[in-house]
Amino acid sequence: MVVERLQLENFRNISYADVQLDPHINVFLGKNAQGKTNFIEAIWLFSALKSFRAVKETDFIRFGEEKASAILSFKAFERSQTAKMEFFKEKKKELTLNGAPLEKMSQMVGNFCAVLFSPVHLQLITEGPAGRRRFLDLALCQLSSRYLTLLTEYNRILRQRNAALKLYGGNLQKLKGLLEVWDLRLAQCGAKVMEIRSRYIKDLQQQACEIHRQLSSQKEELTLRYVSVCENVGEEEDIASVLEKRLKQKLEEQVRFGITPAGPHRDELDVRLNGRAAKLYASQGQQRSAVLSLKLAEGDLAGRKIGESPVYLLDDVMSELDETRRSFILEKLCGRQVLITCCDDRAVDSARVCSFGVENGIFSKNL
Numbered sequence: 001m002v003v004e005r006l007q008l009e010n011f012r013n014i015s016y017a018d019v020q021l022d023p024h025i026n027v028f029l030g031k032n033a034q035g036k037t038n039f040i041e042a043i044w045l046f047s048a049l050k051s052f053r054a055v056k057e058t059d060f061i062r063f064g065e066e067k068a069s070a071i072l073s074f075k076a077f078e079r080s081q082t083a084k085m086e087f088f089k090e091k092k093k094e095l096t097l098n099g100a101p102l103e104k105m106s107q108m109v110g111n112f113c114a115v116l117f118s119p120v121h122l123q124l125i126t127e128g129p130a131g132r133r134r135f136l137d138l139a140l141c142q143l144s145s146r147y148l149t150l151l152t153e154y155n156r157i158l159r160q161r162n163a164a165l166k167l168y169g170g171n172l173q174k175l176k177g178l179l180e181v182w183d184l185r186l187a188q189c190g191a192k193v194m195e196i197r198s199r200y201i202k203d204l205q206q207q208a209c210e211i212h213r214q215l216s217s218q219k220e221e222l223t224l225r226y227v228s229v230c231e232n233v234g235e236e237e238d239i240a241s242v243l244e245k246r247l248k249q250k251l252e253e254q255v256r257f258g259i260t261p262a263g264p265h266r267d268e269l270d271v272r273l274n275g276r277a278a279k280l281y282a283s284q285g286q287q288r289s290a291v292l293s294l295k296l297a298e299g300d301l302a303g304r305k306i307g308e309s310p311v312y313l314l315d316d317v318m319s320e321l322d323e324t325r326r327s328f329i330l331e332k333l334c335g336r337q338v339l340i341t342c343c344d345d346r347a348v349d350s351a352r353v354c355s356f357g358v359e360n361g362i363f364s365k366n367l
Protein backbone atom coordinates (compact mmCIF):
# COMPACT_ATOMS: atom_id res chain seq x y z
CA MET A 1 0.00 0.00 0.00
CA VAL A 2 1.41 3.35 -0.98
CA VAL A 3 0.30 6.93 -0.36
CA GLU A 4 0.88 8.79 -3.60
CA ARG A 5 -0.32 12.20 -2.58
CA LEU A 6 -1.93 14.03 0.31
CA GLN A 7 -3.77 17.31 -0.10
CA LEU A 8 -4.78 19.22 3.00
CA GLU A 9 -6.83 22.35 3.42
CA ASN A 10 -7.25 24.14 6.73
CA PHE A 11 -6.21 20.98 8.55
CA ARG A 12 -4.85 22.11 11.95
CA ASN A 13 -1.98 24.58 11.29
CA ILE A 14 -1.75 23.59 7.61
CA SER A 15 -3.73 26.06 5.51
CA TYR A 16 -2.82 24.31 2.28
CA ALA A 17 -0.49 21.46 1.36
CA ASP A 18 -0.19 19.24 -1.66
CA VAL A 19 2.52 16.66 -1.13
CA GLN A 20 3.55 13.90 -3.53
CA LEU A 21 5.21 11.08 -1.68
CA ASP A 22 7.92 8.63 -2.58
CA PRO A 23 6.96 4.92 -2.47
CA HIS A 24 9.90 4.22 -0.15
CA ILE A 25 11.26 6.39 2.66
CA ASN A 26 9.93 9.93 3.21
CA VAL A 27 11.43 12.13 5.89
CA PHE A 28 9.71 15.25 7.25
CA LEU A 29 12.17 17.61 8.84
CA GLY A 30 11.27 20.67 10.84
CA LYS A 31 11.57 22.43 14.15
CA ASN A 32 9.03 21.83 16.92
CA ALA A 33 5.41 22.85 16.36
CA GLN A 34 5.63 23.23 12.55
CA GLY A 35 3.01 20.67 11.45
CA LYS A 36 4.88 17.36 11.08
CA THR A 37 2.64 15.38 13.41
CA ASN A 38 -0.44 17.08 11.96
CA PHE A 39 0.49 15.67 8.55
CA ILE A 40 0.97 12.16 9.96
CA GLU A 41 -2.29 12.48 11.88
CA ALA A 42 -4.19 13.27 8.65
CA ILE A 43 -2.95 10.08 6.99
CA TRP A 44 -3.60 8.05 10.12
CA LEU A 45 -7.24 9.18 10.15
CA PHE A 46 -7.92 7.27 6.94
CA SER A 47 -6.74 4.05 8.56
CA ALA A 48 -7.87 4.31 12.19
CA LEU A 49 -10.83 6.62 11.51
CA LYS A 50 -9.93 8.50 14.69
CA SER A 51 -6.93 10.38 15.95
CA PHE A 52 -4.21 9.13 18.29
CA ARG A 53 -4.47 12.42 20.14
CA ALA A 54 -7.64 12.61 22.20
CA VAL A 55 -9.61 15.24 20.34
CA LYS A 56 -12.95 16.44 19.14
CA GLU A 57 -13.26 16.35 15.39
CA THR A 58 -13.70 20.12 15.19
CA ASP A 59 -10.12 20.42 16.55
CA PHE A 60 -8.89 19.38 13.10
CA ILE A 61 -10.27 22.61 11.63
CA ARG A 62 -7.71 25.41 11.44
CA PHE A 63 -8.48 28.08 14.02
CA GLY A 64 -10.91 30.64 12.61
CA GLU A 65 -12.00 28.49 9.63
CA GLU A 66 -15.32 26.71 9.01
CA LYS A 67 -14.12 23.43 7.50
CA ALA A 68 -11.07 21.25 6.97
CA SER A 69 -10.42 18.69 4.28
CA ALA A 70 -7.95 15.93 3.53
CA ILE A 71 -7.67 14.07 0.24
CA LEU A 72 -5.60 10.90 0.19
CA SER A 73 -4.55 9.40 -3.12
CA PHE A 74 -3.18 5.93 -2.58
CA LYS A 75 -2.40 2.77 -4.42
CA ALA A 76 -3.84 -0.42 -2.97
CA PHE A 77 -4.54 -3.77 -4.56
CA GLU A 78 -2.98 -2.50 -7.82
CA ARG A 79 -5.51 0.25 -8.09
CA SER A 80 -5.15 4.00 -7.64
CA GLN A 81 -7.79 5.18 -5.20
CA THR A 82 -8.87 8.42 -3.60
CA ALA A 83 -10.44 8.95 -0.21
CA LYS A 84 -11.65 12.31 1.01
CA MET A 85 -12.54 13.46 4.50
CA GLU A 86 -14.19 16.75 5.33
CA PHE A 87 -14.77 18.14 8.80
CA PHE A 88 -17.26 20.91 9.50
CA LYS A 89 -17.85 23.22 12.45
CA GLU A 90 -21.61 22.79 12.34
CA LYS A 91 -22.27 19.32 10.95
CA LYS A 92 -20.99 15.75 10.90
CA LYS A 93 -17.90 14.84 8.93
CA GLU A 94 -18.19 13.47 5.41
CA LEU A 95 -16.16 10.66 3.92
CA THR A 96 -15.99 9.51 0.32
CA LEU A 97 -14.08 6.67 -1.30
CA ASN A 98 -13.42 6.90 -5.02
CA GLY A 99 -16.14 9.53 -5.26
CA ALA A 100 -18.84 7.50 -3.48
CA PRO A 101 -20.05 8.77 -0.10
CA LEU A 102 -19.62 6.31 2.78
CA GLU A 103 -22.43 6.31 5.29
CA LYS A 104 -20.49 4.63 8.03
CA MET A 105 -16.82 5.07 8.85
CA SER A 106 -16.56 1.28 9.21
CA GLN A 107 -17.02 0.97 5.44
CA MET A 108 -13.51 2.35 5.09
CA VAL A 109 -12.01 -0.58 7.06
CA GLY A 110 -9.65 -2.69 4.96
CA ASN A 111 -9.31 -0.17 2.14
CA PHE A 112 -6.37 1.77 3.49
CA CYS A 113 -4.10 0.60 6.27
CA ALA A 114 -1.31 2.33 8.17
CA VAL A 115 0.71 1.43 11.26
CA LEU A 116 1.63 4.29 13.54
CA PHE A 117 4.48 4.45 16.00
CA SER A 118 4.66 7.62 18.04
CA PRO A 119 5.97 8.57 21.49
CA VAL A 120 2.46 8.07 22.93
CA HIS A 121 2.91 4.35 22.33
CA LEU A 122 5.52 4.09 25.05
CA GLN A 123 2.53 4.15 27.38
CA LEU A 124 1.76 0.75 25.95
CA ILE A 125 4.31 -0.69 28.35
CA THR A 126 4.47 1.88 31.12
CA GLU A 127 0.80 2.54 31.82
CA GLY A 128 -2.10 0.37 32.94
CA PRO A 129 -3.95 -2.38 31.03
CA ALA A 130 -6.43 0.02 29.35
CA GLY A 131 -3.76 1.23 26.91
CA ARG A 132 -2.84 -2.33 25.97
CA ARG A 133 -6.50 -3.19 25.37
CA ARG A 134 -6.77 -0.10 23.17
CA PHE A 135 -3.73 -1.24 21.21
CA LEU A 136 -5.32 -4.64 20.57
CA ASP A 137 -8.71 -3.19 19.72
CA LEU A 138 -7.34 -0.60 17.35
CA ALA A 139 -5.14 -3.11 15.53
CA LEU A 140 -8.07 -5.50 15.18
CA CYS A 141 -10.67 -2.88 14.24
CA GLN A 142 -8.47 -1.80 11.35
CA LEU A 143 -8.35 -5.35 10.05
CA SER A 144 -11.89 -6.53 10.58
CA SER A 145 -15.16 -4.64 10.40
CA ARG A 146 -16.72 -7.68 12.13
CA TYR A 147 -14.51 -7.07 15.16
CA LEU A 148 -15.42 -3.37 15.12
CA THR A 149 -19.13 -4.25 15.09
CA LEU A 150 -18.75 -6.85 17.87
CA LEU A 151 -16.77 -4.49 20.08
CA THR A 152 -19.22 -1.62 19.57
CA GLU A 153 -22.09 -3.93 20.45
CA TYR A 154 -20.25 -5.29 23.50
CA ASN A 155 -19.54 -1.78 24.81
CA ARG A 156 -23.16 -0.79 24.28
CA ILE A 157 -24.51 -3.72 26.29
CA LEU A 158 -21.87 -3.16 28.96
CA ARG A 159 -22.93 0.48 29.37
CA GLN A 160 -26.56 -0.58 29.74
CA ARG A 161 -25.66 -3.26 32.26
CA ASN A 162 -23.60 -0.84 34.36
CA ALA A 163 -26.41 1.71 34.23
CA ALA A 164 -28.85 -0.97 35.44
CA LEU A 165 -26.54 -1.82 38.36
CA LYS A 166 -26.76 1.80 39.48
CA LEU A 167 -30.43 2.31 38.72
CA TYR A 168 -31.91 -0.89 40.19
CA GLY A 169 -29.24 -1.63 42.83
CA GLY A 170 -31.85 -1.12 45.55
CA ASN A 171 -34.11 -3.83 44.16
CA LEU A 172 -32.04 -6.99 43.65
CA GLN A 173 -35.03 -9.04 42.53
CA LYS A 174 -35.84 -6.70 39.69
CA LEU A 175 -32.16 -6.32 38.81
CA LYS A 176 -31.69 -10.09 38.56
CA GLY A 177 -34.60 -10.28 36.11
CA LEU A 178 -33.09 -7.59 33.91
CA LEU A 179 -29.60 -9.04 34.00
CA GLU A 180 -30.90 -12.44 32.91
CA VAL A 181 -31.15 -11.17 29.32
CA TRP A 182 -28.22 -8.77 29.32
CA ASP A 183 -25.73 -11.19 30.87
CA LEU A 184 -26.44 -13.76 28.21
CA ARG A 185 -25.97 -11.25 25.38
CA LEU A 186 -22.94 -9.68 27.01
CA ALA A 187 -21.33 -13.10 27.50
CA GLN A 188 -22.01 -14.23 23.94
CA CYS A 189 -20.68 -11.05 22.42
CA GLY A 190 -17.75 -10.84 24.88
CA ALA A 191 -16.74 -14.42 24.15
CA LYS A 192 -16.42 -13.65 20.45
CA VAL A 193 -14.30 -10.57 21.17
CA MET A 194 -12.04 -12.67 23.44
CA GLU A 195 -11.63 -15.43 20.90
CA ILE A 196 -10.53 -12.99 18.21
CA ARG A 197 -8.14 -11.22 20.60
CA SER A 198 -6.70 -14.49 21.82
CA ARG A 199 -5.98 -15.72 18.29
CA TYR A 200 -4.43 -12.37 17.36
CA ILE A 201 -2.15 -12.35 20.41
CA LYS A 202 -0.84 -15.83 19.55
CA ASP A 203 0.16 -14.63 16.08
CA LEU A 204 1.51 -11.35 17.45
CA GLN A 205 3.59 -13.20 20.04
CA GLN A 206 5.25 -15.32 17.39
CA GLN A 207 6.06 -12.41 15.12
CA ALA A 208 7.06 -9.91 17.83
CA CYS A 209 9.26 -12.44 19.61
CA GLU A 210 11.23 -13.11 16.41
CA ILE A 211 11.62 -9.40 15.63
CA HIS A 212 12.68 -8.62 19.17
CA ARG A 213 15.33 -11.34 19.12
CA GLN A 214 16.87 -9.69 16.07
CA LEU A 215 16.48 -6.20 17.46
CA SER A 216 18.21 -7.12 20.71
CA SER A 217 20.97 -9.15 19.06
CA GLN A 218 19.51 -12.38 20.50
CA LYS A 219 19.76 -11.05 24.07
CA GLU A 220 16.10 -10.59 24.93
CA GLU A 221 13.06 -12.80 24.78
CA LEU A 222 9.76 -10.94 24.40
CA THR A 223 6.66 -12.85 25.48
CA LEU A 224 3.00 -11.88 25.32
CA ARG A 225 0.11 -13.47 27.14
CA TYR A 226 -3.58 -12.73 27.00
CA VAL A 227 -4.80 -12.63 30.59
CA SER A 228 -8.53 -13.22 30.53
CA VAL A 229 -11.39 -15.36 31.74
CA CYS A 230 -11.03 -17.44 28.62
CA GLU A 231 -7.52 -18.54 29.62
CA ASN A 232 -8.74 -21.24 31.97
CA VAL A 233 -11.66 -22.52 29.99
CA GLY A 234 -11.68 -26.32 29.87
CA GLU A 235 -12.31 -28.34 26.73
CA GLU A 236 -15.93 -29.13 27.47
CA GLU A 237 -16.90 -25.61 28.43
CA ASP A 238 -17.35 -22.65 26.16
CA ILE A 239 -16.09 -19.15 26.91
CA ALA A 240 -19.56 -17.59 26.84
CA SER A 241 -20.96 -19.80 29.60
CA VAL A 242 -17.86 -19.38 31.79
CA LEU A 243 -18.16 -15.61 31.38
CA GLU A 244 -21.88 -15.68 32.06
CA LYS A 245 -21.26 -17.57 35.32
CA ARG A 246 -18.68 -14.96 36.38
CA LEU A 247 -21.19 -12.17 35.69
CA LYS A 248 -23.64 -13.73 38.13
CA GLN A 249 -21.17 -13.93 41.03
CA LYS A 250 -21.12 -11.38 43.88
CA LEU A 251 -23.96 -9.26 42.60
CA GLU A 252 -24.09 -7.15 45.78
CA GLU A 253 -20.46 -6.19 45.26
CA GLN A 254 -21.14 -5.31 41.63
CA VAL A 255 -23.96 -3.02 42.73
CA ARG A 256 -21.79 -1.38 45.39
CA PHE A 257 -19.01 -0.48 42.91
CA GLY A 258 -21.25 -0.11 39.86
CA ILE A 259 -18.95 -2.26 37.72
CA THR A 260 -19.15 -5.44 35.69
CA PRO A 261 -16.35 -7.66 37.03
CA ALA A 262 -15.32 -9.75 34.02
CA GLY A 263 -15.20 -9.59 30.26
CA PRO A 264 -13.02 -8.10 27.50
CA HIS A 265 -13.09 -4.69 29.21
CA ARG A 266 -11.14 -6.17 32.15
CA ASP A 267 -8.61 -8.25 30.21
CA GLU A 268 -4.90 -7.64 30.07
CA LEU A 269 -2.05 -8.16 27.64
CA ASP A 270 0.92 -9.22 29.71
CA VAL A 271 4.24 -8.14 28.17
CA ARG A 272 7.43 -9.73 29.48
CA LEU A 273 11.11 -9.43 28.71
CA ASN A 274 13.21 -12.45 29.63
CA GLY A 275 10.34 -13.63 31.79
CA ARG A 276 9.93 -10.43 33.82
CA ALA A 277 7.13 -7.85 33.56
CA ALA A 278 8.37 -5.19 31.11
CA LYS A 279 6.43 -2.48 32.94
CA LEU A 280 8.35 -3.04 36.18
CA TYR A 281 11.80 -4.21 35.18
CA ALA A 282 12.68 -3.05 31.67
CA SER A 283 14.91 -0.01 31.14
CA GLN A 284 13.56 2.87 29.05
CA GLY A 285 15.52 1.74 26.02
CA GLN A 286 14.24 -1.81 26.46
CA GLN A 287 10.66 -0.60 26.80
CA ARG A 288 11.01 1.49 23.65
CA SER A 289 12.41 -1.51 21.78
CA ALA A 290 9.62 -3.76 23.03
CA VAL A 291 7.02 -1.31 21.72
CA LEU A 292 8.89 -1.13 18.45
CA SER A 293 8.85 -4.93 18.11
CA LEU A 294 5.12 -4.97 18.87
CA LYS A 295 4.45 -2.27 16.27
CA LEU A 296 6.57 -3.94 13.59
CA ALA A 297 4.80 -7.23 14.33
CA GLU A 298 1.44 -5.46 14.11
CA GLY A 299 2.45 -4.22 10.65
CA ASP A 300 3.50 -7.71 9.54
CA LEU A 301 0.19 -9.22 10.67
CA ALA A 302 -1.80 -6.44 9.01
CA GLY A 303 0.12 -7.04 5.79
CA ARG A 304 -0.58 -10.76 5.97
CA LYS A 305 -4.28 -10.26 6.65
CA ILE A 306 -5.03 -7.65 4.00
CA GLY A 307 -2.59 -8.99 1.47
CA GLU A 308 -0.47 -5.85 1.21
CA SER A 309 2.02 -4.10 3.49
CA PRO A 310 0.56 -1.15 5.39
CA VAL A 311 2.11 2.32 5.29
CA TYR A 312 4.40 2.92 8.28
CA LEU A 313 4.14 6.23 10.11
CA LEU A 314 7.07 6.81 12.47
CA ASP A 315 6.41 10.03 14.33
CA ASP A 316 9.35 11.34 16.31
CA VAL A 317 10.87 7.99 17.15
CA MET A 318 14.09 7.76 15.17
CA SER A 319 16.08 10.32 17.13
CA GLU A 320 15.44 8.39 20.34
CA LEU A 321 16.96 5.16 19.03
CA ASP A 322 20.60 4.18 18.74
CA GLU A 323 22.22 3.73 15.35
CA THR A 324 21.94 -0.08 15.34
CA ARG A 325 18.20 0.01 16.00
CA ARG A 326 17.60 2.77 13.46
CA SER A 327 19.24 0.79 10.69
CA PHE A 328 17.45 -2.37 11.81
CA ILE A 329 14.11 -0.61 11.31
CA LEU A 330 14.99 0.74 7.90
CA GLU A 331 16.24 -2.64 6.80
CA LYS A 332 13.18 -4.41 8.15
CA LEU A 333 10.89 -1.95 6.35
CA CYS A 334 12.83 -2.07 3.11
CA GLY A 335 10.47 -2.22 0.13
CA ARG A 336 7.57 -0.72 2.14
CA GLN A 337 6.50 2.90 2.33
CA VAL A 338 7.68 4.70 5.45
CA LEU A 339 7.02 8.25 6.63
CA ILE A 340 9.40 9.53 9.28
CA THR A 341 9.22 12.82 11.14
CA CYS A 342 12.16 14.27 13.01
CA CYS A 343 13.71 17.55 14.08
CA ASP A 344 17.21 16.99 12.71
CA ASP A 345 18.56 15.20 9.69
CA ARG A 346 21.09 13.17 11.63
CA ALA A 347 18.32 10.71 12.50
CA VAL A 348 18.21 9.21 9.01
CA ASP A 349 20.90 8.73 6.38
CA SER A 350 19.80 11.41 3.92
CA ALA A 351 21.26 9.82 0.78
CA ARG A 352 18.64 7.07 0.76
CA VAL A 353 15.51 9.10 1.32
CA CYS A 354 13.12 11.66 -0.09
CA SER A 355 13.03 14.56 2.32
CA PHE A 356 10.66 17.45 2.96
CA GLY A 357 11.09 20.58 5.00
CA VAL A 358 8.19 21.64 7.21
CA GLU A 359 7.90 25.22 8.39
CA ASN A 360 4.83 26.89 9.80
CA GLY A 361 2.48 24.43 8.08
CA ILE A 362 4.21 24.74 4.70
CA PHE A 363 5.75 21.65 3.10
CA SER A 364 8.57 21.86 0.57
CA LYS A 365 10.59 19.13 -1.04
CA ASN A 366 14.31 19.25 -0.26
CA LEU A 367 16.36 18.68 -3.37
Ligand SMILES: Nc1ncnc2c1ncn2[C@@H]1O[C@H](COP(=O)(O)OP(=O)(O)OP(=O)(O)O)[C@@H](O)[C@H]1O
Binding pocket: 011, 012, 013, 014, 030, 031, 032, 033, 034, 035, 036, 037, 038, 039, 059, 060, 061, 062, 063, 316, 343
Ligand atom coordinates in the same frame (compact mmCIF):
# COMPACT_ATOMS: atom_id res chain seq x y z
N1 LIG B 1 -6.91 23.53 14.76
C1 LIG B 1 -5.72 24.12 14.70
N2 LIG B 1 -5.56 25.29 14.03
C2 LIG B 1 -4.33 25.87 13.96
N3 LIG B 1 -3.22 25.37 14.51
C3 LIG B 1 -3.32 24.21 15.19
C4 LIG B 1 -4.58 23.52 15.31
N4 LIG B 1 -4.37 22.38 16.03
C5 LIG B 1 -3.06 22.37 16.34
N5 LIG B 1 -2.41 23.45 15.84
C6 LIG B 1 -0.98 23.82 15.96
O1 LIG B 1 -0.21 23.11 15.03
C7 LIG B 1 1.15 23.25 15.42
C8 LIG B 1 1.98 22.12 14.90
O2 LIG B 1 1.67 20.93 15.58
P1 LIG B 1 2.41 19.54 15.31
O3 LIG B 1 2.02 18.63 16.41
O4 LIG B 1 2.18 19.07 13.93
O5 LIG B 1 3.95 19.95 15.45
P2 LIG B 1 5.26 19.11 15.09
O6 LIG B 1 5.88 19.73 13.87
O7 LIG B 1 4.97 17.69 15.06
O8 LIG B 1 6.19 19.49 16.33
P3 LIG B 1 7.09 18.57 17.32
O9 LIG B 1 8.43 18.45 16.66
O10 LIG B 1 7.16 19.40 18.54
O11 LIG B 1 6.40 17.28 17.53
C9 LIG B 1 1.11 23.42 16.93
O12 LIG B 1 1.73 24.64 17.27
C10 LIG B 1 -0.36 23.45 17.28
O13 LIG B 1 -0.66 24.41 18.26
Ligand SMILES: [Mg+2]
Binding pocket: 036, 037, 038, 315, 316, 341
Ligand atom coordinates in the same frame (compact mmCIF):
# COMPACT_ATOMS: atom_id res chain seq x y z
MG1 LIG C 1 5.31 16.13 16.41
